[in-house]
Amino acid sequence: MLNGLWLGFFLVAAVSALAQWLVGGNAGIFAAMVESIFAMAKLSVEVMVLLFGTLTLWLGFLKIAEKAGIVEWLAKVLGPLFARLMPEVPPGHPALGLITMNFAANGLGLDNAATPIGLKAMRALQELNPSSTTASNAQILFLVLNASSLTLLPVTIFMYRAQQGATDPTLVFLPILLATSASTLVGLLSVAVMQRLRLWDPVVLAYFIPGALLLGGFMAFLGTLSAAALASLSSILGNLTLFGVIILFLVIGALKRVKVYEAFVEGAKEGFDVAKSLLPYLVAMLVAVGVLRASGALELALDGIRHAVNWMGLDTRFVEGLPTALVKPFSGSAARAMLIETMQTHGVDSFPALVAATIQGSTETTFYVLAVYFGAVGIQRVRHAVGCALLAELSGVIAAICVCYWFFA
Numbered sequence: 001m002l003n004g005l006w007l008g009f010f011l012v013a014a015v016s017a018l019a020q021w022l023v024g025g026n027a028g029i030f031a032a033m034v035e036s037i038f039a040m041a042k043l044s045v046e047v048m049v050l051l052f053g054t055l056t057l058w059l060g061f062l063k064i065a066e067k068a069g070i071v072e073w074l075a076k077v078l079g080p081l082f083a084r085l086m087p088e089v090p091p092g093h094p095a096l097g098l099i100t101m102n103f104a105a106n107g108l109g110l111d112n113a114a115t116p117i118g119l120k121a122m123r124a125l126q127e128l129n130p131s132s133t134t135a136s137n138a139q140i141l142f143l144v145l146n147a148s149s150l151t152l153l154p155v156t157i158f159m160y161r162a163q164q165g166a167t168d169p170t171l172v173f174l175p176i177l178l179a180t181s182a183s184t185l186v187g188l189l190s191v192a193v194m195q196r197l198r199l200w201d202p203v204v205l206a207y208f209i210p211g212a213l214l215l216g217g218f219m220a221f222l223g224t225l226s227a228a229a230l231a232s233l234s235s236i237l238g239n240l241t242l243f244g245v246i247i248l249f250l251v252i253g254a255l256k257r258v259k260v261y262e263a264f265v266e267g268a269k270e271g272f273d274v275a276k277s278l279l280p281y282l283v284a285m286l287v288a289v290g291v292l293r294a295s296g297a298l299e300l301a302l303d304g305i306r307h308a309v310n311w312m313g314l315d316t317r318f319v320e321g322l323p324t325a326l327v328k329p330f331s332g333s334a335a336r337a338m339l340i341e342t343m344q345t346h347g348v349d350s351f352p353a354l355v356a357a358t359i360q361g362s363t364e365t366t367f368y369v370l371a372v373y374f375g376a377v378g379i380q381r382v383r384h385a386v387g388c389a390l391l392a393e394l395s396g397v398i399a400a401i402c403v404c405y406w407f408f409a
Contacts, residue, residue, distance in 0.1 A: 004333075010287035016297035025176060033294045039315055040290035040341075044283040047340060054159040056271035061249050062105060063267025064260050068253040075100040081207045085197060088128060094123035099142060107152040118146060119376050126377040135374060137195045140388070141188075143373055147364045147389035148187030149396060151180045153241060155363040160340060160385040161357060164348040170238025171231060171349070172357045174222070174405040179214060179362035183396030190388040230407045253290040285337035289323075298323060317409070318401045320346055321355030325363065325397045329390070332365040355409050358400040366393050 005379035020026040032268045052321060065071055075097045082096055089095055098121035105114035114138065122139060129136040135143075154176050161169040192199050199208070222230060292298045306319045321342060342356045366389045374382055 003141050006284060006288055008131040012297045013288075013291045013295035016300065020296055029295065033291050036285050036290035036294035040286040040337075041283055043340065043344070044279065044286045047160070047286075048279050048282060050163045052272065054155060056337035058155055059271030060264035060266075060268035061246060062101075063270070064253040064258060065104070065249045066101065066267075067258045067263045068249065068256045070249065070252060071101050071104060072097065074104065080203050080216045084201050084204050085141060085349040088136065089125070090128075091145060093124070093128070093339040095128070095138075098124055102146070103150055106146065106150040114146075118142075118373060122377055124375045126379075129377075132378060135335075135379045135383055135385055139374075139379070140383060140385045141191050141195070143369060143385055144187045144191050144388045144392060145184065146373070147366045147369050148392035149180050149362050149364040150184055151176060151361050153245065155242070157357050157361045158238070158242075158345070160336070161348055161405050164340070166348045168235045170235055170242065172234070172361065173238030173241070174230070175354070175358045175400065175407050176361035178219070178403045179358055179396055180399040182399035183362055183392045186395035187388060187392030190391050191384075194384040194388060206381055234407065246365045282333060282336070285333040286340065289334065289337040289341050293345065315405075315409075317351050318341040318355050318404065320352030321359065321401075321404075324356040325359045325400075328359065328363045329366040329393055335363075335365070336359055349406055351404070355401060355404045358404050359397055362398040362400050363393050364389075365389055 013033065017029045051172050078100060079091060079096065082099070083091060098117060102114050102118040105117055121142065125136065125139045125142065129139065154173070157172060157176065158169040161172070188197075191197070198204070215290045222233075225233065250260055253263065289298075302319055302322065306316045307321060309316045309319060323338040323342065324335050327338055339353075339356045341358045343353045346352045366386075370382060370385060370389065374380075374385075
């Protein structure tokens with residue numbers, strides 16, 4: 001899938017460039033494309049420097065949380081809920097702890113770090129699966145929740161914005177939180193309908209009703225604020241939450257007599273190993289996206305979408321942020337490249353860049369997750385996983401656009 005996508009970027013760019021040269025007389029198009037190749041290769045290294053630090057930092061803190069028993073505590077707290085949503089998983093099964101760790105890594109926006117943990121969780125769930133080739137209900141729910149992007153603290157998005165010179169990298173904190181809540185809710189409800197889960201069970205309601213009331217009340221409060229106040233609140237909450245999580249992990253770790261420094265270094269080493277494998281993928285996708293933009297093909301596609309949106313009488317400012325949404329279901333690295341390229345082209349705090357950042361933080365690489373997670377355990381029949389995951393993905397994109405208009409338009 002990724003081979004075809006990456007090759008397609010170059011072939012489409014080549015056709016577009018030839019058309020501009022032979023039809024439009026633009027002989028400088030090839031020089032622009034070659035210049036873009038080297039510029040994007042250089043940008044990839046600059047982005048990786050900060051990505052190394054971000055992954056090592058947060059996997060270090062996550063290791064402290066693990067050794068302090070925070071992850072185990074979360075698994076116990078969520079145990080009654082998991083028992084209703086995944087009734088085929090026995091209480092105390094190792095899969096529940098791995099699922100909790102995966103959700104924790106996703107919640108911190110560490111998608112690259114969450115994948116190895118998620119694969120372990122999928123293998124643990126496969127041990128309980130009576131079929132070797134058909135996905136179980138528990139596996140489908142776990143995958144769809146992953147595909148719905150459970151991002152509560154999108155530190156990698158903050159990192160990309162900081163690297164591109166944003167004065168306030170956490171400005172998109174609240175928009176991403178609201179959009180990812182919408183995608184996760186739709187993903188859960190769609191699976192519940194297909195699997196006939198009893199969401200009205202008293203235990204399930206005891207978890208969901210307080211959360212729904214809190215989110216609803218918070219959104220009602222946000223509705224009373226001006227656009228400037230919304231942006232300011234998003235910044236304050238983003239920075240406060242970010243630092244608060246760090247202090248919480250350290251304090252609990254110290255109280256539990258965890259050697260926090262040694263635990264941090266142990267986790268940071270894992271983060272370094274994860275990060276160093278990402279540079280080739282980042283270079284490959286950024287170069288391909290840069291060539292696509294330089295050839296004029298990307299702008300031509302966006303013009304078509306823009307005309308359609310304009311024909312419907314809608315505002316077209318969000319269209320420039322759509323490249324991230326269009327490739328996100330297929331490739332996280334391509335979507336990451338599209339996000340960075342949008343920031344470079346339109347400005348890190350421009351409306352299209354804010355839309356792209358919010359989409360990146362509230363959606364997931366659906367087809368990639370399906371292929372990797374199910375492929376790792378030999379699942380061939382995925383049942384309703386694709387439909388539910390894509391519905392969650394679409395909901396995240398629509399919610400991201402709407403929330404950005406609310407906050408930034």
